[in-house]
Amino acid sequence: MSANLQEAIGPVCESFGHDRTRLLDILLAVQQRLGGIDDRAIDAVAAELAIPRVDVAGVVSFYTFLAPKTRGQLVIRLCNDLPDLMMGAEEVAAGLEAELGIRFGETTPDGRFTLEWASCIGMSDQAPAALFGDVVVPRLTPGTARRLVAELRQQPPGADLHRLLVRAYGDGANAHDLVRAAVENNLRQAGEVIFAQAEPDAGLSKALAMSPAEVIREVKTARLRGRGGAGFPTGMKWEFVRAADGPQRYLICNADEGEPGTFKDRVILTERPDLLFEGMTIAGYAIGAEHGILYLRGEYAYLRAYLEHVLARRREKGLLGKSVLGKPGFNFDIRIQMGAGAYICGEETALISSCEGLRGDPKNRPPFPAQRGYLGHPTSVNNVETLCCVPRIIQRGSGWFASIGSRRSTGTKCLSISGDCTRRGVYELPLGTTLRDVLARCGGEDAVAVQVGGPSGRLVGPEAFDREICFDDLATGGSLVVFGPGRDPLWVASQYMAFFIHESCGYCTPCRVGNVLLKERVDRILAGRGEPEDLDYLRALATTVKTASRCGLGQTSPNPVLSVLDNFRPACEARLKEPFEGRQTGFDIAAKLAEAQRLTGRKSVHFDA
């Protein structure tokens, strides 16, 4: 190990107390210092922490934002989620490639720039967007992208690029000194719960005057359900954690917001961080936790300094730390755990793995996190929006909260709306609002399809527009992507399958292999080579993947395919070709000739391939 490397890595490990469970933070810090993590850096970190090399290499290779190979000084990650593609991300990509003279996945010969695709970075309402390092650059056009890169090239190495990248600050706290982002909130509709004006920390004061059991009872009476998408009753989860044995309990706030098309947590984190931390503190009080973790997705790193600042201010005011608000015996503090670009870490057991400094692999359940979660301690993992509801419930009462929304889905829901509509952004609406009403508000009345709940949700057509957004009908973690006339439901399914293939952790075969096979068959139908049996094949395979996968990713990844089969069957059938009698369906001639066509540079003389 070279002395330089040790000098760089030693202090970083020291600052995290050589704690192996903070490996992800250590690696992010090392990468920041060295510009990349190569084999020698992996060796050095392993030696410094006295852990097997493979543990370090495994983590490095798992997270998109950690680079096993050395990347350029500035990594440009262009988002390729559907709203971005629909708004011209591919043209922007072509502009970037032309300007830099490299393809996506490559680094310029001078080692200054790397181009990469990124899954949704949470800017679908201002797409196409890219991350230039940590800096978000939304609303790109091929022209602005080329100009930006040309200007960056003129800068001497090590220059501050922020000023160049961010020409104008966005609204609200996006213009805060510690954020300085070009991101816009696009908050189109503030509702009664999250974005309403409220007296700061009134909920916390009131909660600390109650017993933890009373707080949980209030949340249960309000019938608050988890806003991440699953809709599990929050009060019940807290009761399980409180009842579980253990010297310590943990509260984790899931701000991974990786479900493509979702960005409402970004706006909450920007505009209502105090409400969130107040909610986390109340939750900590309710379940008996002393430690809270905010798991912030790597794509939102630009918010970190600001959130740390908010936390510091709360500590000064006695809202965090020892004896919160003078309540003897109630100690609670929050640390921020940065993610590093892995969709699967939004799944709660994978998120816990990630917090423990491991690869973000899901864990087997049971035991559930409420019994054995973070570091083996009982843990409650709650969504940002869920925790933000809590202070308001305590402050204004469960009856007030339950009076909003529908009977089984109480309160409001923040929706992230993007795609083919005129007013993209965040809408806080009572649960139970019909999809048609939502489309009218966002200017998407002529939609032919809407993806509700991200790729793992479902794609519905106009016949479903009178259904309600709520847990028991059209459930969503917040994402609505609108598809206007001319969009192809099968193309949507194919794109979403590409996303799942990329994000599958590869641990279990149904998910690792099945998603690839599903996309192949969808693409075949898209290319006009589908046969009637393909639809049965897709359904059978989708069912297998859903049934046999180990975690929520594979259990929901076939949903785009199933949605298309259920809701857009005529569009599929119109493209199918009847094979001649006796031909084996599923024998894809075009696919089997593709390689030879590429090698010889000619087309088949016998087959239309």
Next chain:
Amino acid sequence: MAKPKVATTSLCGCFGCHMSLLDIDDRILKLVELVDFDRSPINDIKKIEGQVDIGLIEGGCCNEENLAVLHEFRKHCKILISVGDCATNGGIPAMRNMVPLGECYEEAFLNGPTVVNPTGRIPDDPEIPLLLDKVYPCHEAVKIDYHLPGCPPSADTLWAALVALLEGREPELPYELLKYD
């Protein structure tokens, strides 16, 4: 009444199965009495002319032409039989399935010890059929009614199967005709 029609072809095979068919010796005279031959290397007819009762396929599918011929047979033959191990399993040619297609082409047209190719390129002449990514047994591409194993199936095996089918019986081959050690 017109005689039943038989057609035969060799796809990715070595013609060994056709040789085995000729090994029925003097029974060939009887065969000619029993059936008319449509497309077959025996009479050199290049395209199937009408409906065929029994088609015999030797060899698996290694290229686009094999597939096209197989489709022609399936469309025209009431009963289609995979004859021999290449048709039923891919056989010896399927050993290339372990080798990436690019390397197969390079060995054949660029790097092989006996290759003379001044262009230094893989030929794109349409006369040279495009290879499939792998060699496939026939039943993966089309529905096959009967499989006759063997490398090759013996003359007696072929004879017994053919006669049974021509007489409208299910072929039931005794063990001796299907064992190969």
